[in-house]
Amino acid sequence: MNAWIDQALWCLDRRQAAVLVTVAWVQGSAPREAGAKMLVSAGHQWFTIGGGHLEWKAAEFARARLRADDGPDRWIEALPLGPALGQCCGGMVHLLFERLRESDRAWLEALCAGLQTPAGRIREVGLGGAGVAPWVRVSAPDEAESAAIAADAAGPDADRLLRPDPVRGCLTLREAVRPDPLHVVIFGAGHVGQALVHVLGTLPCRVTWVDARDDLFPGAVPANVSIEATDTPEAVIDEAPPGSCFLIMTHDHALDQRLCEQLLRRDDVAYFGLIGSQTKRRKFEHRFRARGIPPERVARIVCPIGEPGIEGKQPAVIAVAVAAQLLRLRSERERRAGAPARAEAPAH
Helix, strand or coil: CCHHHHHHHHHHHCCCCEEEEEEEEEECCCCCCCCCEEEEECCCEEECCCCHHHHHHHHHHHHHHHHHCCCCCEEEEEEECCCCCCCCCCCEEEEEEEEECHHHHHHHHHHHHHCCCCCCEEEEEECCECCECCEEEEECCCHHHHHHHHHHHHCCCCCECEEEECCCCEEEEEEEECCCCCEEEEECCCHHHHHHHHHHCCCCCEEEEEECCHHHCCCCCCCCEEEEECCCHHHHHHHCCCCCEEEECCCCHHHHHHHHHHHCCCCCCCEEEECCCHHHHHHHHHHHHHCCCCHHHHCCCECCCCCCCCCCCCHHHHHHHHHHHHHHHHHHHHHHHHHHHHHHCCCC
16 A cells, blocks of 8 residues: 555655655565555654564664664665564564655655556665665656566565665665555445445555535545545446446435446446345346346346355444455455466566
8 A cells, every 4th residue: 555655745744754664575474565664753653564573673773763863864674583573473574764854755756646547656766885876766667667567576576675786786676656456436425335435444445435415425534535526426437447346335226226227337347236135136136127237247246245254234344344355356356467477477
């Protein structure tokens, strides 16, 4: 997730000194994957690189740098989780520390702008060395770079962002920063919609939240949620990108049916959920058949929604069950996308 970019800019805006910590390389078992981030100031901590003694030690390193403010702005710490920190994982984690300054604003804003495109941006951090100054560079990936990064992410080097740069003779971190491919469109700002947005706001996805009743939306929403207060929700269906996930859970069964019919016209939907019981599903199926909609299209609708086996009608329970279903879909999509890349990785 990319909320760390907004938080880093928030710190710069308030002249709050902070250190960005990135898991740059994982060897063996570790609590978080390469690319996980944490932001540390003198009195606050945002996000997580896995908790426990590792995170405590990383925060200690970061705050020591903020107090002294006379060392390098970018450096690596290699931490053996078992021998040094007493954690059961037993692997080795290499952490990149970056003391953020006003001069870092440009690349942070470039990442923000890049997240408006599906390809995102490549962030490259060079630690420098003899005769080579450290650097941070943000660039738009071309097709070859995108394919190479996808292969690395799915192959044996998935846990390594940090590598020697043979040209400059120093260590360099390269990471892809792009919007999460899981896009969820939620129709309905009622109790279940509120609960679901609350959960999805903490997960790796982008959410579009739609309702005509503007007064139902909260004053603030998570960074990955955008609000569409509109009385023409069908237009949101037409404008959503291919591969989106849709959840129809409005206050009006007639509106639910209208949105379902609009959505059934699309052939590129990753998930189509309709809140309701088996009885509601049967009624809708009967109405769709009367309108000549093919049964195989109607069969795409998930109703009731939520991961099977999670029982309960409370909004929070339904939200957790639906979020689990969407995360399973996300994992399956990543596995399918990664299979060819893993096969080609050795040649690459």
